[in-house]
Amino acid sequence: MSGWARHEGLAVALDRENVDTDQLIPARFMSTPRAEGYGRFLLHDLRFDAGGAPVPSFVLNRAPGASVLVTRRNFGSGSSREAAVYALVDYGIRAVLAPSFGDIFASNAVNNGLLPARIEADAADALIAALGQGTAPATIDLAAGTATVGDTTLPFALDPVWREKLINGWDDIDLTRHHAAAIAAYRARLAADRAWAIPRGEHAR
Amino acid sequence: MTARTLLDKLWDAHEILRRADGASLLWVDRHLVHEGSHHAFGKIAERGLPVAEPGLTFGVVDHYAPTRGGPATPAIARMIATLEANAAAHGIRLFGLTDPGQGIVHVIGPEQGLTLPGLLINCGDSHTSTHGAFGALAFGIGATEVAHVLATQTIWQKRPAAMRITVDGRLGPGVGAKDLALAWIARLGADGARGHAIEYAGTAVRALSMEGRMTLCNLSIEGGARFGLIAPDETTFAYLKGRPHAPAGADWDRAVADWAALPSDPDAVFAREVTLDAAEIAPIVTWGTSPEEALPVTATVPDPAGLPPADAARVQASLDYMGLVPGRPLTSVAIDRVFIGSCTNARIEDLRAAAAVLAGRTSRVPGLVSPGSQAVKAQAEAEGLDRIFAQAGLDWVGAGCSMCVAMNGDSVGAGERCASSTNRNFRGRQGRDARTHLMSPAMVAAAAVTGHLADVRPLLAGRDAA
């Protein structure tokens, strides 16, 4: 995953609370190999009717090409399915601005270069009202911790660990492998101190 | 030494190192994988990495497990075959479809004695919080994190804030752990415990069986908490003793001694404290499309008129999706089908509670009863519960996630209304345009016999509520 520090694109408003991961990608699409792309599944049942035709009134259909999503509280709540992030990323979304996020969703987002930026509920209200059904130019500055949507520049909250990771595009497996000696030492202590924590084998059945 | 919470003790015991920015590298004692873990196996395959600790990794077929006959589609069969192939390639013990230990991952972990107090348990599934009922640090992770655990047996995580929900008093007859969970989520909101690990305490929590405690911890994530915890006690030890993978002999004694030291110190400080009175909790049903949209079954459908504009819009949108009219009693809402199952409420105690209501009665609507595991299925059949369900007109099927997530082909039709013992009433969760009302298994049974949302309490009169 490559890091990024600044993004310029188009913002769009998704005026809903509690957009859960089942809405972000319905479960029936999750047996699809990632190589086939998940962008078409994003918010599928809101975007497309039962016959598969685009719903003209839905904001992503009115304003295609958005890369910054402004929405309401508890975005990405629900299941741990990283496919919800794949759908956003494959569609082209780089940042989501919302008052709160599901904890697992936010970790998954950062692991895929997607910014979960927390903004005040009042700020979300104002941005959503200003955007309406349209778009506005948006700039995200990760180092400064600010988002500009249209004429408004506002700060967002982001854990410093996640900021570093997004900017550097760090891969945790590579980072962790540098700590192999500490892990091996822990493993050795475990066998001595908490032998009960290692499961008995099949002989126990 | 400063007083520590259960969370602190578990965290400290698993912390290999902590970076300057506050992220901890934690040791993972148990890693549970399922069909959905294919993305993660793919990621380690791309790098040519082995599974670091196959002996601490366990696989199970649950999300796509057929509950009647074989896999419904080739895509479903492929998901199961992929897990089987990955488990075989890496030497991982798999609880496959024909294994008597198979079932929903959060049901079989405890059942097999793989879940123990004092462990750190990860699974690529948000309801991993269930295992916290044993005093384990258990949390759901995404695919990138699953790949990390597969490759290193460790996970990076920042210590959450400790929160305690204390429930004192006694739950009334017909009221259980599901009602308790929905009550606090309705009060605090679906993101009310975000960033926190919840420890459940109080006399009402102590009085719960392990099954009830698992239901409570399972639903932590529906209130925004990645972790739910209950301090281990005699109830915990009695449940675990003699389980297939649980420690035995001298190991058991040593383990129990370690576990007894886990409960929060009496003067430990929690970042947040919430208290509830068990006696005030009534049977609860959800009316909307988030678990926070829940009310006592004796209430009426909420009216958006009179709410602040933002709330009114949300409530109206939920009512529109759910096809409900404001102001009508919840008990007047007719249902089309019922489902009893899922990692929330498909353990033996849940099936007994539903059977206590259904015995000698007929369901007015079709429905499925899917036990949480093959072991629960066998136990229920030994007790004759399957015959009660069948005589009531419900289908008694195999073990798996089934209609909780509708991945295996078991789904609720568009526009249909389902009374469900599951955990998520999200839009489309049980099938496109399906309408889900969450409630306890006893309440699902009450809905089945009346054909509408119903208060189970009168139906239990003169019966032994299991």
Ligand code: SF4
């Ligand atoms: S039963 Fe439902 S909530 Fe539980 S693990 Fe399966 S799909 Fe997830």
